């Protein structure tokens with residue numbers, strides 16, 4: 001099984017093309033107005049067409065209501081929903097049933113106690129993304145370049161596929177994979193020159209570094 005590499009927060013045709021050409025397995029689009037990566041629906045429609053069939057299209061939302069999810073799905077046509085808020089287990093189940101799309105539930109991690117809710121989410125989601133817990137008062141729950149202690153996942157025995165994110169860069173992605181044995185990695189800030197502005201060279205470097213570390217993920 002090969003490592004999945006996700007580049008998230010893409011918002012222009014040019015940087016999306018860089019990520020696709022460099023071999024990203026998943027490309028993520030943010031639908032959360034307070035984020036510098038938030039996408040309007042018309043841009044989402046264009047980027048969705050550009051990525052179709054070339055990578056898994058991921059729609060990232062935060063505690064979105066049904067009407068918002070409907071609009072996002074109708075325009076982007078995602079292959080996977082990334083639920084990055086405080087969605088309950090029941091809400092995750094409900095979203096899956098209503099929209100008939102696979103779901104990746106984000107679990108925010110700071111200490112091992114944050115893994116308590118994992119069995120519940122694992123029973124309803126299709127995959128899990130472990131991201132750093134945002135500091136109190138943050139304007140968004142992710143995309144902050146914050147790293148968590150990967151050793152919290154060291155002894156994890158999860159049957160579901162999982163990915164890791166939070167402050168990943170080309171320099172630390174190998175160590176994140178080595179410690180967590182995650183099946184995938186996800187990056188946003190670490191491939192940007194400033195918040196919301198993706199850098200082609202950083203995208204290529206990240207994908208190259210992640211691919212070079214693939215052998216480290218075997219448990």
Ligand SMILES: O=C(O)c1ccccc1N[C@@H]1O[C@H](COP(=O)(O)O)[C@@H](O)[C@H]1O
Pocket residue numbers: 008009028030032035036037060062084131140141142143144145146165166167168186187188189190
């Ligand atoms: O990118 C955002 O602005 C964002 C907003 C709301 C929720 C999550 C968001 N980003 C996701 O957070 C993780 C980690 O990002 P980073 O690499 O530390 O910047 C990743 O999944 C982003 O897509």
